[in-house]
Amino acid sequence: MKTQNGSILSIIQDKRICPSERGSHSASQSFAQELKRVRNMTVEERALEALGMADRFSWVTPVGKQQQNGQS
Numbered sequence: 001m002k003t004q005n006g007s008i009l010s011i012i013q014d015k016r017i018c019p020s021e022r023g024s025h026s027a028s029q030s031f032a033q034e035l036k037r038v039r040n041m042t043v044e045e046r047a048l049e050a051l052g053m054a055d056r057f058s059w060v061t062p063v064g065k066q067q068q069n070g071q072s
Helices: 008-013 026-040 043-051
Strands: none
Touching: none
């Protein structure tokens, strides 16, 4: 799919993906702020944040993980 400048934001905003859904202004603002935050991060900051994801979401249990280990 071709977009204006090939960015993720332009793909999400492309109305051909979900023509029946209306975009949320609040969600768009939140997404834009998060993109700005990530773009301003150094490589080290990104790595530290990625390494902390396991602790941040430790309460989430992946679906199917037990099946992969051979457990029921």
